[in-house]
């Protein structure tokens with residue numbers, strides 16, 4: 001099967017093959033990933049009651065430019081901002097705006113920074129003041145889903161193993177996994193082959209090989225998995241208006257495990 005291709009021989013676009021990157025590319029991804037992680041560290045103290053999400057986005061834009069990065073989401077397919085900020089019942093792709101943060105809110109901030117042509121994509125949950133116990137647990141379990149999935153990564157496992165692990169943890173805690181959005185190959189393009197589903201069956205999907213680079217970004221709902229797209233064409237919310245949480249890292253498969261690029 002011709003499913004994989006040496007990344008240095010492939011055009012910089014989605015050609016439906018899985019690109020395998022070399023050591024030099026991993027170094028580049030570590031830099032862009034680290035900058036994206038630093039951006040989220042930087043924004044944390046501003047995630048406070050009274051601040052608007054638009055203000056946070058402006059700070060992210062300035063952080064990117066002052067670190068020689070381009071915010072990948074800005075004008076991507078017409079998306080109007082440098083980050084996605086998704087509050088409470090918003091699953092993902094929340095557009096920053098005039099809404100003020102208030103005590104009890106949980107929010108995902110998702111940034112993708114391009115540094116020297118390489119994309120680092122990461123998101124985390126933030127809490128405003130004291131949040132409900134349910135919100136607290138949802139956030140903790142969603143982080144656990146991502147980190148436990150990362151723990152199993154190595155050559156030879158399959159993408160279905162990743163999804164199965166995430167689904168297992170979410171459902172054990174009576175949460176649901178969003179199925180309409182997924183992780184993705186990444187490198188010198190934002191969204192590449194393959195899709196990384198956050199649900200699935202062990203032993204199914206693509207085999208992981210050394211040199212693969214992709215994101216894992218589970219979206220976990222407190223209620224049902226059903227989504228709704230708002231009329232702005234971007235914002236995706238839970239159909240039942242319950243809370244949703246998400247964490248994301250960009251990772252690269254190594255000889256016997258993985259590198260997490262989006263850490264500081």
Ligand code: MF3
Pocket residue numbers: 073076077079083084093110111112121217234248
């Ligand atoms: N950063 C998101 C991801 O994790 C993509 C956002 S695309 C946007 O893949 F256009 F909505 F910003």
Ligand code: CO
Pocket residue numbers: 121183184215217248
């Ligand atoms: Co992503």
Ligand code: CO
Pocket residue numbers: 110111112121122123217248
């Ligand atoms: Co992202």
